Amino acid sequence: MTKYEKQIYEIVNFSGSHLTAEQVFMELKNTYPSVSLATVYNNLNKLCETGKIRRVLVEGSPDRYDRIARHDHLVCQRCGRLADVQFADLTASLRQQLGEDFFSYDLKVFYLCPDCRKNEIIHKKGGCE
Amino acid sequence: MTKYEKQIYEIVNFSGSHLTAEQVFMELKNTYPSVSLATVYNNLNKLCETGKIRRVLVEGSPDRYDRIARHDHLVCQRCGRLADVQFADLTASLRQQLGEDFFSYDLKVFYLCPDCRKNEIIHKKGGCE
DNA sequence: TCTCTTTTTTAGAATTATTCTAATTCCATT
């Protein structure tokens, strides 16, 4: 692991949120002010390929990166904001239903986040993150 | 519903696969040879917003469009191919665990598709669709 | 330490999917 790879891993893993490449880039600049965005993309890709972090796809927003530890996501239907949630682990059940092994699964639940529930006004990209 | 909207809906709904905007465009041209790609995007977006079809996000591939009827997806870890699968409906369980209502959920299971299982050779974009 | 080789990083161009814009066409209603 190079210093960049390591630091990017730390940023993604301990951020507590779901950072975009751009956000990781900004963070990384605190430590390495002259790093380039290409390096961030290179390393995020490498970290995903080696299974050290995971990519989270959300409609209408750039890819996000997340720690690997098992958890699921709530996605706000209105503003797109992501929140972590821990539903019961489905691995055993899915495996049994599928009748064969698999690598992992991704579960997203679409809801209305607390902020958007308050403002029942229509706004595509208002209040929420 | 305009003729385009209707036809696009039919194409997505009855294709039996998970078409990209480009593929829908190609299909639509059979019926309306002079239609434009912008119309396809416009209508796919409208159909998604009104909940008549759904968008399926897959890593490294353009957005795909799918019928709304409840089902889940298998995603090949190696080639990215999508397959339909019907796991037990999680709605009640998730609702109970979450303690509140939600709109829908999206479950993807990452596995190795039959084709890729055969060719255990490394190929990012080989054999599969 | 000095070279040689490999890996990583870099800047910027290129690519690609999608959205935007503003003009035009289409259709329903008067």
Next chain:
DNA sequence: AATGGAATTAGAATAATTCTAAAAAAGAGA
């Protein structure tokens, strides 16, 4: 036939990501 509003259109614009080829850094012997 004239009007108004929605749908369609072509093509420009945007934005995220990948690619490219060169430069820098890191290792690995001698």
